[in-house]
Each structure stands twice: as structure tokens, then as C-alpha cells.
Amino acid sequence: MSISQDRLNYEQVDKELEHIQDLNHEDRRKADELAYSLYRMAIRFGTWDPQEIDLTEDKKHFATMDQQKRDYLIHFCTGFWNAEENVAVQFCPWVMVAPTTHQQAFLSTQLVEEFKHTEFFERYFKEVLGVDRENKVQxxxxxxxxxxxxxxxQAIEEGPESREAAMVEGMAHYQGIIEGVQAMVGYDVYEAVWGQYNLLPGLREAFKNIKRDEGRHVGFGLRMLKQFSRKPEHAERIRRVYEEYLPAMLIRYDQQVIVNGREIETPVEVQGKDRIQKMFDRRLKDILGNQLQQV
Known part of the structure; x- marks a missing residue:
């Protein structure tokens, strides 16, 4: 396959993922059909290698960056590394609770991808940042x-109703909140603080690949939550999970930033709390629609 054809295919994939994540566009595919389609997409287009991303320019940029931006980058990447690793080692129950083979197959690709994302950040700290991750990032x-x-x-053993209820809450928690709100805001923060200044192209390439991976995860999760929300009891579960974790997400951007034992100021471009609130409002409105006023 030529490079131009390969690029064209990825552009088409990105457009399809944007369409899937935009719940204003109707998608009549049933859960298994959507899951299998995303599984095939992961097999064909999700095989990037964290070891092949060129970090040469990132090393130069980090060496010449002002101290505040360097320290905040360590803090910022610590949050991503911790998040990816934490999910990677705990995601198996999300695969197991899915009711069909096609859904489990797709979710199993997500498990592999979380380990791959973890591998990239481990490499980035070693080769670019040259330090260990911080231990004070909430x-x-x-x-x-x-x-x-x-x-x-536990719900797997309790029967189909308990299993479905647990799956709804689990998807709202992970694909809905962690990936659908928190991670998406993280990509915007990278772009605001470093990307718009053409800094850290290796990190930008990694985020492009990670965002494509997580576009599959989020797209499936949002579509499933939209389907589940047709039942009032599930709509209430989704709303409750979202509202439970909003304060925790806001704390992430309201915490004291300490790197190498010293407190640093958050770059003015971050605006994390505003970004979190806007993405939170968008996701909840997209999932619940008119039901948002009823639950």
C-alpha cells in the first residue's frame, strides 16, 4: 500500500470515528454490529508501535523549554502514564461483563491498546523527560x-439484569467519564500548552494515535450508553455516575502542582476546569438528550 493511500485510509477512519462519537448523527447498527466493525477497524488501523515514534525533536524541545513548561510537562505526562497503566491492569472485568463474543472481542482490543499507551509514556519519561513520574498527581x-x-x-454471577446494570455504570465510568471527558480534555490541553507552538512533535504523533484508539473506545461506549438510556432506570444510572465523578475530574485541574518538590504555576493556556465542564455538559446532553431534564 502506498503512503498516500495509507494516509487516505486513516483520514477516512478518523472521519468515521468522529461520526460515531457525534451522537447527533443516528447510527442504527445494533451493538454487536458496531462492536464487530470497530474490532475490525482496530485490527487494520490500530497497530502503531510506541517504539517507532521519533522523539529526536522532543528531546531538543524539552532541553530548551522554560522551566515552568518543563515541570508542567512532567506533571501532565505523569497523569497520562498513571491513567493508562491503571486502566491497563484493571480493564479485564469490562471485557468479561460484555454479553456477547463480538463485544468482548472489541473490548479486548482496548485492553491491549491501554498497555500500548502505557508503554509509550514509560518510554517518553525515559528518553525525553529523563526523570521518574511524580508521585503527587491526584x-x-x-x-x-x-x-x-x-x-x-460480581454482577456476572448475579444474572442478566444485574449484569446489564453493572455494564451501564462501568461504561459510564470508564468510556463515558475517563476517556470520553477527562482524556479528551487532556489532548486539548496538550495542544493549547505545547502543540500550538509546534513543540513536542513526537508527543503529538503519539496523542494522534492514542486519540484514534480511544475514539473507538469512546464511540462504542457513547453509542451503547445512548441505547441503554432508552430505559429510564439506566438513564438515571448514567446521570448519577456522571455527576458523581464531575467534582473528582475538576480536582485534577484544581490541585497543587508539585514537581521535584517545588510548587509550580499552571500555564495560563490550560484552563482545565472550564474544558472539563464543557466536555462533561456536552457528553451528558448527547447521551440523555431530552431525558436530561427528566432524570
Whole structure:
């Protein structure tokens, strides 16, 4: 396949993923059909290698960056590394609770991709940042994944109704909140703080690939939540999960930023709390629509 043809195919994939994530566009595919389509997309277009991304320019940029931007980059990438690793080691219950083989097959690609994202950030710290990740970065939404995973495992043994209810809450928590709001805001923050100044092209390439991976995850999760929300009891579950974790997401951008034992100022471009609130409002409105006023 030629480079131009390969690029064209990826452009088409990105357009399709944008369409899937935009719940204003109707998608009549049933869950298994959508899951299988995204599974095939992951097989064909999700095989990028974290070790092949060129980090040469990132090393130069980091070496000449002002101290505040360097320190905030360490803080920022710590949050992503922690998040990807935390999900990677705890995602199996999300695969297991899915009711069909096609859905489990698609979700299994997500499990592999979370480990791949983790590998990239481990490499980035080693080869570009040259330090270990910080240990004072709060990510409360991720801290609750362990009990959520245990809840999913327990629900598998309790029958189809409990299993479906647990799946709704699990998807709202992970694909809806963590990936659908928190991670998407993270990409925007990268672009605002470094990307718009043409800094860190290796990190930009990684985020492009990670965002494509997570576009599949989020697209499936949002479409499933939209279908589940037709039942009033599930609409209420979705709203409750979203509202439960909004304060925790806001804390991530309201916390004291400490790097190498010293407090640093957050770059003015971040505007994390505003970005979180806007994405949160958009996701909840897209999923629940007119039901938002009823639940």
C-alpha cells in the first residue's frame, strides 16, 4: 500500500470515528454490529508501535523549554502514564461483563491498546523527560476503578439484569467519564500548552494515535450508553455516575502542582476546569438528550 493511500485510509477512519462519537448523527447498527466493525477497524488501523515514534525533536524541545513548561510537562505526562497503566491492569472485568463474543472481542482490543499507551509514556519519561513520574498527581476518578471492577465481576454471577446494570455504570465510568471527558480534555490541553507552538512533535504523533484508539473506545461506549438510556432506570444510572465523578475530574485541574518538590504555576493556556465542564455538559446532553431534564 502506498503512503498516500495509507494516509487516505486513516483520514477516512478518523472521519468515521468522529461520526460515531457525534451522537447527533443516528447510527442504527445494533451493538454487536458496531462492536464487530470497530474490532475490525482496530485490527487494520490500530497497530502503531510506541517504539517507532521519533522523539529526536522532543528531546531538543524539552532541553530548551522554560522551566515552568518543563515541570508542567512532567506533571501532565505523569497523569497520562498513571491513567493508562491503571486502566491497563484493571480493564479485564469490562471485557468479561460484555454479553456477547463480538463485544468482548472489541473490548479486548482496548485492553491491549491501554498497555500500548502505557508503554509509550514509560518510554517518553525515559528518553525525553529523563526523570521518574511524580508521585503527587491526584486522579481520583481512576482510584475508583478497582471497586468498579470488582462490582462488574460480581454482577456476572448475579444474572442478566444485574449484569446489564453493572455494564451501564462501568461504561459510564470508564468510556463515558475517563476517556470520553477527562482524556479528551487532556489532548486539548496538550495542544493549547505545547502543540500550538509546534513543540513536542513526537508527543503529538503519539496523542494522534492514542486519540484514534480511544475514539473507538469512546464511540462504542457513547453509542451503547445512548441505547441503554432508552430505559429510564439506566438513564438515571448514567446521570448519577456522571455527576458523581464531575467534582473528582475538576480536582485534577484544581490541585497543587508539585514537581521535584517545588510548587509550580499552571500555564495560563490550560484552563482545565472550564474544558472539563464543557466536555462533561456536552457528553451528558448527547447521551440523555431530552431525558436530561427528566432524570
Amino acid at each position: 486522579n481520583i476518578v481512576h482510584d475508583t476503578l478497582d471497586p468498579r471492577g470488582k462490582q462488574l465481576i
